[in-house]
Amino acid sequence: xxxxxxxxxxxxxxxxxxxxxxxxxxxxxxxxxxxxxxxxxxxxxxxxxxxxxxxxxxxxxxxxxxxxxxxxxxxxxxxxxxxxxxxxxxxxxxxxxxxxxxxxxxxxxxxxxxxxxxxxxxxxxxxxxxxxxxxxxxxxxxxxxxxxxxxxxxxxxxxxxxxxxxxxxxxxxxxxxxxxxxxxxxxxxxxxxxxxxxxxxxxxxxxxxxxxxxxxxxxxxxxxxxxxxxxxxxxxxxxxxxxxxxxxxxxxxxxxxxxxxxxxxxxxxxxxxxxxxxxxxxxxxxxxxxxxxxxxxxxxxxxxxxxxxxxxxxxxxxxxxxxxxxxxxxxxxxxxxxxxxxxxxxxxxxxxxxxxxxxxxxxxxxxxxxxxxxxxxxxxxxxxxxxxxxxxxxxxxxxxxxxxxxxxx
Amino acid sequence: xxxxxxxxxxxxxxxxxxxxxxxxxxxxxxxxxxxxxxxxxxxxxxxxxxxxxxxxxxxxxxxxxxxxxxxxxxxxxxxxxxxxxxxxxxxxxxxxxxxxxxxxxxxxxxxxxxxxxxxxxxxxxxxxxxxxxxxxxxxxxxxxxxxxxxxxxxxxxxxxxxxxxxxxxxxxxxxxxxxxxxxxxxxxxxxxxxxxxxxxxxxxxxxxxxxxxxxxxxxxxxxxxxxxxxxxxxxxxxxxxxxxxxxxxxxxxxxxxxxxxxxxxxxxxxxxxxxxxxxxxxxxxxxxxxxxxxxxxxxxxxxxxxxxxxxxxxxxxxxxxxxxxxxxxxxxxxxxxxxxxxxxxxxxxxxxxxxxxxxxxxxxxxxxxxxxxxxxxxxxxxxxxxxxxxxxxxxxxxxxxxxxxxxxx
Numbered sequence: 001x002x003x004x005x006x007x008x009x010x011x012x013x014x015x016x017x018x019x020x021x022x023x024x025x026x027x028x029x030x031x032x033x034x035x036x037x038x039x040x041x042x043x044x045x046x047x048x049x050x051x052x053x054x055x056x057x058x059x060x061x062x063x064x065x066x067x068x069x070x071x072x073x074x075x076x077x078x079x080x081x082x083x084x085x086x087x088x089x090x091x092x093x094x095x096x097x098x099x100x101x102x103x104x105x106x107x108x109x110x111x112x113x114x115x116x117x118x119x120x121x122x123x124x125x126x127x128x129x130x131x132x133x134x135x136x137x138x139x140x141x142x143x144x145x146x147x148x149x150x151x152x153x154x155x156x157x158x159x160x161x162x163x164x165x166x167x168x169x170x171x172x173x174x175x176x177x178x179x180x181x182x183x184x185x186x187x188x189x190x191x192x193x194x195x196x197x198x199x200x201x202x203x204x205x206x207x208x209x210x211x212x213x214x215x216x217x218x219x220x221x222x223x224x225x226x227x228x229x230x231x232x233x234x235x236x237x238x239x240x241x242x243x244x245x246x247x248x249x250x251x252x253x254x255x256x257x258x259x260x261x262x263x264x265x266x267x268x269x270x271x272x273x274x275x276x277x278x279x280x281x282x283x284x285x286x287x288x289x290x291x292x293x294x295x296x297x298x299x300x301x302x303x304x305x306x307x308x309x310x311x312x313x314x315x316x317x318x319x320x321x322x323x324x325x326x327x328x329x330x331x332x333x334x335x336x337x338x339x340x341x342x343x344x345x346x347x348x349x350x351x352x353x354x355x356x357x358x359x360x361x362x363x364x365x366x367x368x369x370x371x372x373x374x375x376x377x378x379x380x381x382x383x384x385x386x387x388x389x390x391x392x393x394x395x396x397x398x399x400x401x402x403x404x405x406x407x408x409x
Numbered sequence: 410x411x412x413x414x415x416x417x418x419x420x421x422x423x424x425x426x427x428x429x430x431x432x433x434x435x436x437x438x439x440x441x442x443x444x445x446x447x448x449x450x451x452x453x454x455x456x457x458x459x460x461x462x463x464x465x466x467x468x469x470x471x472x473x474x475x476x477x478x479x480x481x482x483x484x485x486x487x488x489x490x491x492x493x494x495x496x497x498x499x500x501x502x503x504x505x506x507x508x509x510x511x512x513x514x515x516x517x518x519x520x521x522x523x524x525x526x527x528x529x530x531x532x533x534x535x536x537x538x539x540x541x542x543x544x545x546x547x548x549x550x551x552x553x554x555x556x557x558x559x560x561x562x563x564x565x566x567x568x569x570x571x572x573x574x575x576x577x578x579x580x581x582x583x584x585x586x587x588x589x590x591x592x593x594x595x596x597x598x599x600x601x602x603x604x605x606x607x608x609x610x611x612x613x614x615x616x617x618x619x620x621x622x623x624x625x626x627x628x629x630x631x632x633x634x635x636x637x638x639x640x641x642x643x644x645x646x647x648x649x650x651x652x653x654x655x656x657x658x659x660x661x662x663x664x665x666x667x668x669x670x671x672x673x674x675x676x677x678x679x680x681x682x683x684x685x686x687x688x689x690x691x692x693x694x695x696x697x698x699x700x701x702x703x704x705x706x707x708x709x710x711x712x713x714x715x716x717x718x719x720x721x722x723x724x725x726x727x728x729x730x731x732x733x734x735x736x737x738x739x740x741x742x743x744x745x746x747x748x749x750x751x752x753x754x755x756x757x758x759x760x761x762x763x764x765x766x767x768x769x770x771x772x773x774x775x776x777x778x779x780x781x782x783x784x785x786x787x788x789x790x791x792x793x794x795x796x797x798x799x800x801x802x803x804x805x806x807x808x809x810x811x812x813x814x815x816x817x818x
Contacts, residue, residue: 016465050485056425057489058496065495065503069488072481076459079478080466086474087467094474099552143508 002167004029007039007157011174012231013077014044022231023084026130035125039135039157040081042073063108064144071145074134082132092130095120097137102156104138104146111146113138116163151212158215162222169226171211176230177237178210180406181259186398188407192257196243199257199349202383206347207262243351255359256350256404261397263390266318267343268325269310272335283328290324292317296378296387310376312387343375344393347385348400360384366403372396411576413438416448416566420583421640422486423453431640432493435539444534448544448566449490451482472517473553480554483543491541501539504529506546511565513547513555520555522547525572560621567624571631578635580620585639586646587619589815590668595807597816601666605652608666608758611792615756616671652760664768665759665813670806672799675727676752677734678719681744692737699733701726705787705796719785721796752784753802756794757809769793775812781805
């Protein structure tokens, strides 16, 4: 008898019809002779609605009370989903994160899961229940509700699967799996059958919004196989597995598995900084203190004792970054600050590039041939990213998709 | 330093402006040098909205999951209210019913409070916090969330006040206190300054919707003084106290303190039942099994071995009662069943009637003088109720109010 963790996102439980549909899917899986643990997010836009409610009260809500507020979203969806399953004649029980034994550290709004004590879940499973667990939340050392941050329901599902030694963790979503690039941009984007944790991590970090990066890390650490698939179809989606399992399935790894992009980028440049040690540490230390996540960084070679430093942040951090950088520019005697909101990042990702030289140069060549200027470059072992003008983005994505033959899979 | 329990109903926290207003009132009370525990209901219509959501899933939701769903309402209001107080520079902490140590029996949807362990509340009060507790909910012996039924937030407030030996329990609402009758029906209805628990209980039982009866019982049992007052005014409202305290404030008790009414009644009559023992037990036992609350009962004297039995139930139970009574009528060989939806109950309430004879006869006289026919009568030590045709209700209320000189207080 297999143990399956099924996770449904907010769009899958947005209204009563969808909740009933999901209940049907879960029951079908149960009838297949499996033990079922379900993890659910808050319905539809409820989390955003709750945030709006808090914003009307105060711009800086206390994190403890914010978590208490936000956690109601999942409590609503687990209750309704359990009722739906029960009304179809099957035993089900809804458990909040704290009831399910999900224990976190004491950080609010982005708590880390420290430990899972699934005693209650196992006991309900033994009594033949489908167990529905609220995603995104747990109990902290003060016995307060803590939330895990955006995408936290993925983490709940994967961490539960790891702790309970589930056979598979199925992530149900409104797309059919992981694609070679965004099908809304490139029509002949192909669904990827199997992808490695490492590639999926790079994809999540470079703009693909299929799964939260933290949960992929946990899956990788504990070797939990993930199946990303559609709530609204019976087709198989994409399996996220360890690299060696891909090797077995597919004799020769592709050079590039996917093209990803991120429009949510702003580029800042500090022009003509004095070339003295500690500049970069001062700048990026100050930004880190403000909780600003810096993505790419480039420092130009020092000529005539002057440096240029450019970096990208997400658009949500634009204002905070602008204020801090203007202040730092004065302090550090930079000549000026340039902010460019009209940039985008395009990346190619693939474990194949470890053994194939020339992926980066082929990428640059494709972009150049199409008259697309590269503003910044960054590389990892299995990814190459370029920052370009956002007007060129769609062209870049589709030319790279074609150039690396992803439409021919 | 006094300990005050302040309870705010759903209409007092229905939107962000109202929540901020309530926060201001609480802070003012705190600044007066008091320790403050606040109990809040779910905002506005949220409980009804949650019920509607469940109805779209199933007509018969599992009570455990229903409680989990319903309890999110108060969790939203305590979080937002705590945030509002914090944003005004005061320490506050929100506690769910389980966190506040409110322990119930294992009945869902109408759990009884078994015990309160306010350790956490006391510890937060000592650290100078305003403590905000979710009304209407507690933790049951299975570690599940249980709700206390409609009006349960009043019960939370009074029970906390009793357990914590608070100096007073203030019930904030959208009316200015308890009135001699409904001001929407009789314009010169007067606010009552002080009323006894007993009178308030009879009023709650006879249609006045100021406070839930169970919570008045608890207040009476533990001698907790209650102050019913308006959220939107600074004026004093009505104090609910023990009878001996009223004696001290007011030399001669009034014969009648208030006229109440209830339009939410349906009258059933079983005509020509055979006069054999056990009929009434059979009928009312069957209704009780279905959870139908029967209010007034009249059995006519037995002539020619036949009986008529009439009783009233609330309109919400009309269908259930109709089905059961039709079935019973056949079984028990009654001649017929008559159902009258167009009745109403009018009552006069007052501890004064204990020592003043003739309140009932004066009531009948006033009704008769105004051509109002009485269909059923029931009396208690401090209340007389009559069921009349609902078209006569407003007239009956205003004539009784005038006749007992309640407009002259």
